[in-house]
Amino acid sequence: MLLRTTILSLLFFCSGLLGAADGYPENELKIRISIYRDLSRLAVTTYGKVYVTELKTGNRFLLLENANYEIRGSDSKYLYIGKQKLLSPIKLNTPDGNNFLKINSRKYKGEIRLINCEDSTLNAIEEIPFEKYLYGVLVSEMGPGWPLEALKAQAVASRTYAARFINPLKDYDMTDDVSHQVYSGLEKVSSDIIEAVNSTKGEVLVYNKKLVNAFFHACCGGHTTSPGSAWGDVITKPLRGVSDPYCKTSRHYKWDMFLKNSDLLSFIQKMGSTALKIKSLKPYSKDKSGRIVRLSFSTDRGSFKAEMKELRKHFGTYDFKSTFISRIEKKSNGYLFSGRGWGHGVGMCQEGAKGLAKKRQNYKKILNFYYPGSKTADITGVLK
Numbered sequence: 001m002l003l004r005t006t007i008l009s010l011l012f013f014c015s016g017l018l019g020a021a022d023g024y025p026e027n028e029l030k031i032r033i034s035i036y037r038d039l040s041r042l043a044v045t046t047y048g049k050v051y052v053t054e055l056k057t058g059n060r061f062l063l064l065e066n067a068n069y070e071i072r073g074s075d076s077k078y079l080y081i082g083k084q085k086l087l088s089p090i091k092l093n094t095p096d097g098n099n100f101l102k103i104n105s106r107k108y109k110g111e112i113r114l115i116n117c118e119d120s121t122l123n124a125i126e127e128i129p130f131e132k133y134l135y136g137v138l139v140s141e142m143g144p145g146w147p148l149e150a151l152k153a154q155a156v157a158s159r160t161y162a163a164r165f166i167n168p169l170k171d172y173d174m175t176d177d178v179s180h181q182v183y184s185g186l187e188k189v190s191s192d193i194i195e196a197v198n199s200t201k202g203e204v205l206v207y208n209k210k211l212v213n214a215f216f217h218a219c220c221g222g223h224t225t226s227p228g229s230a231w232g233d234v235i236t237k238p239l240r241g242v243s244d245p246y247c248k249t250s251r252h253y254k255w256d257m258f259l260k261n262s263d264l265l266s267f268i269q270k271m272g273s274t275a276l277k278i279k280s281l282k283p284y285s286k287d288k289s290g291r292i293v294r295l296s297f298s299t300d301r302g303s304f305k306a307e308m309k310e311l312r313k314h315f316g317t318y319d320f321k322s323t324f325i326s327r328i329e330k331k332s333n334g335y336l337f338s339g340r341g342w343g344h345g346v347g348m349c350q351e352g353a354k355g356l357a358k359k360r361q362n363y364k365k366i367l368n369f370y371y372p373g374s375k376t377a378d379i380t381g382v383l384k
């Protein structure tokens with residue numbers, strides 16, 4: 001991940017406490033995203049002006065333009081940019097305009113806070129205006145070129161989803177990966193994505209005046225499910241499973257995956273079974289949408305039940321795309337799973353949103369289809 005180039009020049013010019021303004025207005029709602037965690041070093045490249053500020057002293061420096069730096073953690077309260085020792089935490093920021101910086105492989109604008117964790121690792125947190133953050137989410141979670149109304153539905157769903165995590169009492173609000181929603185900086189932002197976010201500015205989904213848990217997924221395979229079925233969560237409204245005929249043309253709608261007996265045996269042994277041989281397997285329980293909740297394995301040591309979500313996690317959620325299994329076929333040395341959809345199946349089906357948009361449904365209709373009974377509201381009236 002690190003740049004191959006050696007560190008250029010020995011830093012900065014001290015610019016005192018004054019300097020160019022940060023990239024974004026102070027009064028805009030912002031969100032803090034953890035973009036790198038627990039790394040011993042980071043590679044930073046400047047494209048134009050980048051300032052460095054020690055947050056505890058207020059000392060501010062200007063990095064050389066178009067230069068490469070290596071930032072390292074330490075086992076004390078300091079971190080290093082090249083050979084320069086700085087008191088942690090520090091802030092990197094770009095003045096507005098064409099200035100930006102690259103950290104490892106991704107480009108960022110605005111404000112990045114770097115914290116030395118005293119176990120010689122670094123955490124990087126980007127503070128970015130909430131609406132601009134959504135540009136980056138849409139790039140990763142849907143992508144340029146999707147129908148505009150689907151992008152707008154995604155913008156409202158992602159805004160709603162993220163708003164629930166804003167918490168000034170924590171070090172950061174969200175991570176940038178699939179454990180929340182994917183965000184990879186503002187590269188590749190396109191005009192349709194900007195339009196989708198700007199034209200729905202501040203709009204969130206509410207149910208009984210509270211923010212909806214606006215989950216979404218790639219493709220439901222014909223029926224969405226509830227969080228109760230997927231994870232055992234008690235929050236269900238307005239998330240209940242809906243029949244979805246709009247994602248049928250998706251390439252994720254149907255899939256097959258073959259699993260060898262030996263791999264399935266390793267899985268149940270990991271889950272606690274003492275079996276040495278699997279004789280057969282079948283669904284043990286299903287949710288209302290038809291997704292398998294538990295699988296039953298008949299083995300040489302009796303029957304063993306395993307959670308389907310654990311099976312999916314074990315074999316990888318990219319290959320084993322969902323728990324929505326329509327058929328399990330026994331083969332000579334394993335089992336062929338025929339499945340539908342990709343993802344947990346809760347909330348908005350992105351492929352279905354695309355299908356609805358192609359049928360000229362607007363984003364509010366799309367959102368109401370997947371989050372029945374919800375309404376749009378302005379975020380300022382919902383966030384306290």
Ligand SMILES: [Zn+2]
Nearest residue numbers: 220247349352
């Ligand atoms: Zn669907």
